[in-house]
Amino acid sequence: xxxxxxxxxxxxxxxxxxxxxxxxxxxxxxxxxxxxxxxxxxxxxxxxxxxxxxxxxxxxxxxxxxxxxxxxxxxxxxxxxxxxxxxxxxxxxxxxxxxxxxxxxxxxxxxxxxxxxxxxxxxxxxxxxxxxxxxxxxxxxxxxxxxxxxxxxxxxxxxxxxxxxxxxxxxxxxxxxxxxxxxxxxxxxxxxxxxxxxxxxxxxxxxxxxxxxxxxxxxxxxxxxxxxxxxxxxxxxxxxxxxxxxxxxxxxxxxxxxxxxxxxxxxxxxxxxxxxxxxxxxxxxxxxxxxxxxxxxxxxxxxxxxxxxxxxxxxxxxxxxxxxxxxxxxxxxxxxxxxxxxxxxxxxxxxxxxxxxxxxxxx
Numbered sequence: 001x002x003x004x005x006x007x008x009x010x011x012x013x014x015x016x017x018x019x020x021x022x023x024x025x026x027x028x029x030x031x032x033x034x035x036x037x038x039x040x041x042x043x044x045x046x047x048x049x050x051x052x053x054x055x056x057x058x059x060x061x062x063x064x065x066x067x068x069x070x071x072x073x074x075x076x077x078x079x080x081x082x083x084x085x086x087x088x089x090x091x092x093x094x095x096x097x098x099x100x101x102x103x104x105x106x107x108x109x110x111x112x113x114x115x116x117x118x119x120x121x122x123x124x125x126x127x128x129x130x131x132x133x134x135x136x137x138x139x140x141x142x143x144x145x146x147x148x149x150x151x152x153x154x155x156x157x158x159x160x161x162x163x164x165x166x167x168x169x170x171x172x173x174x175x176x177x178x179x180x181x182x183x184x185x186x187x188x189x190x191x192x193x194x195x196x197x198x199x200x201x202x203x204x205x206x207x208x209x210x211x212x213x214x215x216x217x218x219x220x221x222x223x224x225x226x227x228x229x230x231x232x233x234x235x236x237x238x239x240x241x242x243x244x245x246x247x248x249x250x251x252x253x254x255x256x257x258x259x260x261x262x263x264x265x266x267x268x269x270x271x272x273x274x275x276x277x278x279x280x281x282x283x284x285x286x287x288x289x290x291x292x293x294x295x296x297x298x299x300x301x302x303x304x305x306x307x308x309x310x311x312x313x314x315x316x317x318x319x320x321x322x323x324x325x326x327x328x329x330x331x332x333x334x335x336x337x338x339x340x341x342x343x344x345x346x347x348x349x350x351x352x353x354x355x356x357x358x359x360x361x362x363x
Contacts, residue, residue, distance in 0.1 A: 001151040002055045002104050005097050008147045012090045013058060016065050019072065019084035020047045032078060036071045044068065056329040059105055063098050066091065096144050100151075103132045111320055112328040118316040119169035120176070120295050126159060126166070127184045134187070159188065162197040164204050165318060171205060172312045173295050174280035178202070209271050212311045270308040 006013065023033050024047060037045065047068065050061035069091045076085050086094070107125035133155055136148040170176050181201060185194045280298075281290065296316050299309045343351075 001154050002059075002101060004150045004154070005101055005147055006055060006058060008143065009090075009093050009097050012086060012094055013062065015084050015086050015090065016062065016094070017050060017052075019082070019086065020049060020061065020065065022082055022084055023047060023075070024049070029079065033071065033075050036074050036078075037068065040070060042067065042071070054329045055101075056105060056108070059098065059101050062094050063102075066095060066098065093143060096141065097147070100132065100136060100144075100148065103129050108328050118295050119165060119318050119320060120173035120316060122166045122320045123170040123180070123184060127188065130155065130159070130188055162189070162193075162200060164201065165315070166320060167201045168205050168208070169315050169318070171201070172299075172315055173293075174298055175290060175293060177275060177279055179279060206271060209269075209307070209311060212307050216307050216310075270305045274305070274308060 023029050030046075033047075034045070044064065044067045048061055048064050051057040065086075069086075072086060076082050107129060110121055110125055133148055133152040136144055137152050139145045139148065167181060170180050171178060173180075181198055185197055189197055280293070296313065299312045299316075302309065
C-alpha cells in the first residue's frame, strides 16, 4: 500500500532526492542553504538523504524536505546551476502523500519494532489506517482519491477476514474489553458481517477459556489426589489409633468426594466476571498511566482471577508479525543467486539464524 502511494509521486521524489544531493554535495552549497534557513528562523538545520529501497527512509526524507519548502525557491535564486526544483504543486502533492503515509509509518514501527509490543496494541493501528483510507477515498482532490482507492482495495482484500488473535488480545486489554470490538468492527467490516464476526470472536474467546479451565482443573485434581494418597497411606511413625480413626470416620472418602466436586468448575466464569467489572479508566487520584498501560504487568499484579491471567499472558505474548522491521520497510526483494541456490534449506536456515544472533549480540 505504501508503494502504491509513493508511486504516484515517483518523479517528484526523484526531483527532491536530486535536489538534496545537489545541496549536500559541496560544503559551499550546504552553507548557503543553511544561511537561508537561519534567515527564515527555521528550527530544522539540515536536509537528510534517503535509501531508495527503504520506503521509511524516503518518507523521512520527504517530511524533512517539506519543512524547508520555503527555502528551496530562495536557494534557487542564489544558485542558478540548480536544475532540480520542486514546484508549488509538487510540494502540495508531497504533503498530501506524507499525511497519508504517516499512519503506515507509525503502525509499522509498532508492529515490527525491535522491542515487540503486546498484541493488544495491533487492532488500534489497523483501525486507524482503515479510518484514514475511508476518509480519503472520496476526497475532493482527484490525485488523493485515485491513490487511496488503490490502497483501500488492497487493505480490504487483506483485512477482509476477521483476525481472531488481534481481536481477542484487544478484548483482554482491561481498558477495552468487548466495547472496542463493538466500536471497531462496524468500521472494519461490511454491515452484514459485523454481528457474525463479533459472535465468532466471542465464541472463540470462551472456547479458549474452557481449554484453560480444563488444564486448571486437571492440575488441581492431580495435586488433590496426591494429597489424599498421603492420608490413605500413613507413614510408619504414625500411630495405629489415628489410622483407625481415619478409617472409621470416613474422612478420606469425604475429602475425596469434596475435592472432585469442587474442582469440576470454578464457582463463576472468570470471563463473565471480567466483563461485568467494567472498563479500567483513569481516576483523578490514580497513579496508573491509562494511555501507556502495560497490559501484561496489569494482569500479573491482579489477584482476583486464577485462570484468566494464564490465558492472557499466552495471548498477549504472540507477535502479529515475525518480519523484522528492516524487511518490512524495504522495497527491494530478496534474491538468491545461482551460487546460494545450491544450499540446502537447512543450511540457509542455520545461516539466517546465526546472522540474527550476531546482529542481536553485536548490533
